[in-house]
Amino acid sequence: MLLASIADGQPGNIDVTLGAKSAVLQRRLKIADWIRQYGQMRVDELSTALKVSEVTIRGDLTYLEEQGLIVRSFGKAIAAKSGAPRDRPAGAPLTKALLVPMLRRAQALIGPDQTVLIGPGPLATQAIPWLAEIPGVSVVLTSTEAIPLARTCLDARIYLLGGEITAESGMIEGAGALRMLDHFALGWSILEADALSADSALLVAAKPAERLAEAAIRRSTRSIVLIGNPALSLERRTAQLGLTGISDLILPGMPSNRLRDILLGAGFRPVETDGGTEAHFSSHPAHSRSGARAFGEAS
Template sequence: MNNRRREILKIVSQNSRISVNQLAEKFKVSTVTIRQDLDYLEGEGFLKRIHGGVASLDSDDISSRLADNYESKLKIARKASSFVETGETILIEGGSTNTILAKEVSKKEGITIITPNIFIARECRKSKNNNVILLGGIYQKESESLIGSLAKLCIDNVNYKKVFLGVDGFTPENGFTSKDMMRAELATYIAHKSEKVFILTDSSKFGKSELTKLFDIKDIHYVITDEGIPHDDRDYLRKKGVKVIIA
């Protein structure tokens, strides 16, 4: 994704909708070029075209978050996808990097993808060779996630060996943390049932401590991130037995 397309995502997320002419004027390019950009971004599931312009998907500012550190997130997602094998059942929880992972996994065959996230389920819609299981629960509009006791009940009735989770922060003092208490509760529940737990996060989340604690570090097997992870955090995780992989 080039810089102009990343900037378009940010603008759309901030303005909800904007016209082709406005974008062409802002970037000093032709309307034909802007339409090509919008066709690409819509095809990737980042926004939706409307008559004469474009609108955001209004999914927890997903367009903006996908645009932030996109290249790093893409590398992380592709590295994570390399751990997924034909015939496996995996669970992808939520978050911008996991959204890109869903796209990458959808290119494979014979995979069953379980998710509590409607946005991620939509990202898998183009895949003809994989199955998607959308968990039930209380609909959280901002994140398009399904949460609560019904979601836990669904988790109890499915089996998976690998789970891919996102986080909002990490410090050695507080561990992995989240901004959302309800999603954090479900993510922790999901992690406890899996044989292998992967954390996918770009390095901007390290050094931050958010509202609520997630799973214990002992429950995590892999952290896939970029080279910007602080050395102290990387060494701390490795001493705790976590495999830190730089994408």
């Protein structure tokens, strides 16, 4: 095609051809680098990340396999000459552009005069300033790290869960902390997870955070889990949280097809967003056929 363009005296076609080839090559190099970095990736994950069809991805993978860069197996692309696949990274900090729509969506779910538990971790803690606009809100903190932010941002009743303070994170833990949850009529809990695993479990930071989250979900009328990564994680942890009992999941972007299938199978349905980057899935009946309510309508 390139030789024909030269022979026809059409130099403009040369640029188009080279540009198209360059874009394809760059995409394939990016795919190869991701697979090398993470050990393995699924076709649907690559399709979502690169915003091209799965047919295009399969063509790219065929090329990379012919070059000896990857091996294909059961819908996955595996790095050639690699040992056990490395875990997909989870828990990486979110940019402000991704974080703000998630927090705005969480705020919009919570109505006035609610008692809200803020789970441990930096992602859940960043929801605190957004609660300032909710009339009559009360807040239960589960970490000493959240105290300065709550005191600065909130003109509200602020409670600190009692128990043992962990040296590493400042989280309140122990049997006493779990029992103290019974003293609050929790309307909402805002919790966090690093990612959703291929085993349909939410990956959390540590076992104490898992136990606290499970107790908070049982005692709350509704619960929000902010998920830090929209990609399905290959990681396995001892600290993980089941999807049962959670009413709302908010992700920083559209999930992969496989992750979406897991959520649909667990009874979650996508909730229409207002043009933001976030993705919202809910198991609550009020959201089964409609979008998120306006601020202050949820209870």
